[in-house]
Amino acid sequence: MKKLFSEVPRLKGERLELRALEERDAEALYELAHDPVIYRYLPTFLFEQKYDDIYKVIRLLYTECFQESIILGVFREDCFCGLAEMYGFKDHIHKISVGYRLLPRCWGQGIATEALRLMIDYLLNETDIEIITASTMIENQASAKVLTKNGFTLVVHAVGEDWGYPEPTIADKWIL
Numbered sequence: 001m002k003k004l005f006s007e008v009p010r011l012k013g014e015r016l017e018l019r020a021l022e023e024r025d026a027e028a029l030y031e032l033a034h035d036p037v038i039y040r041y042l043p044t045f046l047f048e049q050k051y052d053d054i055y056k057v058i059r060l061l062y063t064e065c066f067q068e069s070i071i072l073g074v075f076r077e078d079c080f081c082g083l084a085e086m087y088g089f090k091d092h093i094h095k096i097s098v099g100y101r102l103l104p105r106c107w108g109q110g111i112a113t114e115a116l117r118l119m120i121d122y123l124l125n126e127t128d129i130e131i132i133t134a135s136t137m138i139e140n141q142a143s144a145k146v147l148t149k150n151g152f153t154l155v156v157h158a159v160g161e162d163w164g165y166p167e168p169t170i171a172d173k174w175i176l
Helices: 023-033 054-061 111-126 141-149
Strands: 016-019 069-076 079-090 095-102 131-137 153-161 169-175
Parallel strands (some): 095 131
16 A cells, blocks of 8 residues: 555546646646636635646645645546645544536536546555545535535535635535
8 A cells, every 4th residue: 555645646547547746737727727707616725726827736746735635637638637636634633635627618518527536546555545535515516416426425514614714614415
């Protein structure tokens, strides 16, 4: 078993590849990071929005950010679709949280479902992770459907969380 954060994984599925972002992916990452429609259901403090310079974001993803999150690009036929993230690592209980965000042109095609399935397979079969969690805003039914398709169970409904907004975000908590 690999220890999480011992390497940047490269995950391949039927249609998708999850891999480290490179400078050639900067324009697509910039498009994702600056689309308010995508981020309406997400926390305000995501790493790809931390710096104005998108090239700096890519350079720091696997150094500064990698100490607390693993963020991979989601690619279909080498075309950037979005990001898959593993974060909130708790080594002593073998737990991590997962998230994903896709460009709108990639919605409704099963891409988030497959990307999540690839993360789950990697975490449960190649690392010592035993517990995987996720959080969704209660309004984000599409994300809830992706989690359900991948075997997650809703464990807490409509709890207030700090997602960086002035008021607590009302979210659902999921576990696998």
